[in-house]
Amino acid sequence: MPQNNRHISKEILIAVLLFGIAVFLVGESRWTRLYQDPALDTDELVDLYLDDEHSPEKLEEILTEKGLIEDIQEFNWAINTLRWRRFQAGHYRIEEGTSYNELFSRMGRGLQDPIQFTLLPGRPPWDVKKRIYQSFRFDSLALSQTLSDSTFLAEHGIDTTEVIGHLYPDSYSFYWTASSEQVVERIFKTFNQKVTEQYRERLDELDITMNEAIILASIIEWEASQNDEKKTISGLYWNRLNRGMRLQADPTVNYAVGERRRLLYEDYKVEHPYNTYLHEGLPPGPITNPSQSSIEAALFPEEHDYLYMVAAPEGNHNFSETFEEHKRKSAEWRQWLNEQYRLKEERERNNNNRSE
Secondary structure, eight states, rough: OOHHHHHHHHHHHHHHHHHHHHOOOOOOOOHHHHHHSSSSSSOOEEEEEEEEEEEEHHHHHHHHHHTTOOOOHHHHHHHHHTTTBBBBEEEEOOOOOBBHHHHHHHHHHHHOOOOEEOOTTTTHHHHHHHHHHTTSSHHHHHHHHHTTTHHHHTTOOGGGGGGGGGSSSEEEEEEETOOHHHHHHHHHHHHHIIIIHHHHHHHHHHHHOOHHHHHHHHHHHOOOOGGHHHHHHHHHHHHHHHHHHHOOOHHHHHHHHHHOOOOOOOOOGOTTTTOOTTSOSSOSSSSSSSOHHHHHHSEEEEEEEEEEEOOTTSSEEEEEEEEHHHHHHHHHHHHHHHHHHHHHHHHHHHHHHHHH
């Protein structure tokens, strides 16, 4: 082979080799940027909520507003290169260092992360409902429609007056995009598993309905600040009911006036079907979502002869068998309260004097 041809062939080989190396380096750089480099500018977990299906432009806008995009040009290059055109609604928990490919792939396929949702016991009905709808994509109207849908409720054997008592306090795992029907149905099923199935025989022994048990449990929930008093309070309420006395439970008056606070004399005169100072028996429905301990207290009351109770300074109650004894303990409670008010006013005067 002539010398010139050998020289040309060598140059071509070198050129091809250099071109191959360049292609490899560019490809490796692109692969690294797409599959290894972090997509978001953050050093902590990011909880991202997409309330609807979004375009790449809308996703860019959302992430930019949150200050999570460091290089917009690279972000758009990555979306176009990976060819994602729609991103699904949902909750996505993005870890530090998540790559473009993983980020877009999860949101493009709608691979959500569940939310942890907890319902606390003993909250006012309006507060329980607020806690639910503020935790999900659906709004308060959707939840209200579900909780007032007689057909939906009938499928679970309850009516509108019983709803609050069946919103079982527990920790749940849901997808953020779950519908109000899916969420409520899951909560109702948990109630059935942990309450209805567990206490069916006890209800038969007492010859009461589940609704009656939950109503009483809900009153106990609001009345008792200490768990070890719940069965004592339950026994007191049962004693009054069995003797045909009015329940005269302060929590039902709080429910009637729509506020949990110290009651005034005129509050007890408020005409309301839930006011057990005016109406005999149990109120029409539960006043809150009782805890498991309050439900057990309602079904397994302590046996005693107490008929009256009044608050005590330690946050518990003083119990009495007779009205005379109750009047004496009530007077002691009022005297203690008055002394606390006096001390409070004295502290406020002293503070005002020091600030002048």
